[in-house]
Amino acid sequence: MKNLYLIGGSMGVGKTTVCQIMKKQMERCVFLDGDWCWDMHPFTVTQETKAMVMENICFLLNQFIHCSVCETILFCWVMHEQSIVDGIVSRLDTRACRIHKISLICRPEELKRRLQKDVDAGVRKKDVIARSLDRSKAYKGLDTDKMDVSDLTAEQAAEQIIARYAGQKDNGGEIGGGLQN
Numbered sequence: 001m002k003n004l005y006l007i008g009g010s011m012g013v014g015k016t017t018v019c020q021i022m023k024k025q026m027e028r029c030v031f032l033d034g035d036w037c038w039d040m041h042p043f044t045v046t047q048e049t050k051a052m053v054m055e056n057i058c059f060l061l062n063q064f065i066h067c068s069v070c071e072t073i074l075f076c077w078v079m080h081e082q083s084i085v086d087g088i089v090s091r092l093d094t095r096a097c098r099i100h101k102i103s104l105i106c107r108p109e110e111l112k113r114r115l116q117k118d119v120d121a122g123v124r125k126k127d128v129i130a131r132s133l134d135r136s137k138a139y140k141g142l143d144t145d146k147m148d149v150s151d152l153t154a155e156q157a158a159e160q161i162i163a164r165y166a167g168q169k170d171n172g173g174e175i176g177g178g179l180q181n
Contacts, residue, residue, distance in 0.1 A: 002065060003072045003165065004097045006088065008079030008144065009104035010136035011128050012115040014154050015076035018104065021158040022074055026166065030070045032060055034077025058091040065093055072166075079103075080138040100165045103139040104157065106150040111136055 009015045016033050023031040037056035038049055064073045079085050085101060115132055118124040149157045
């Protein structure tokens with residue numbers, strides 16, 4: 001049985017970093033960041049590009065699911081609406097997969113601190129802070145396990161996710177004080 005991790009969270013919460021760490025700690029693991037599926041300049045959000053990115057994501061995830069070399073598939077993207085999560089899952093061949101839906105969340109002041117660090121380094125534009133803070137409110141209502149990473153390093157978050165899910169069947173509840181339904 002393969003493990004497919006869908007890791008969502010607002011911009012700057014640490015999704016990509018956590019997944020990169022997990023990828024290196026897990027055998028036969030592949031990682032896809034949804035942003036890679038429409039990395040364009042200028043970045044253009046239209047109905048056409050939204051449909052295209054969903055098609056790209058689902059195609060690649062299905063390719064990984066069907067590849068005998070891949071046992072663990074990590075996918076991260078903002079996924080701030082239940083319809084996005086459900087839309088992706090509905091288009092995947094998950095017969096031989098356990099799906100782990102996780103939302104990384106953190107306190108607003110910590111999210112702002114992390115994003116400001118990126119803005120100061122020239123990695124992000126200043127407008128991302130308000131957009132990310134606004135979007136971060138949506139994760140509480142999603143049908144995902146929530147992991148508060150406010151006081152965790154990316155390494156700690158990766159370790160907790162691996163400890164909770166790797167090689168396990170569906171176990172609800174909380175782990176490490178950070179992961180909850």
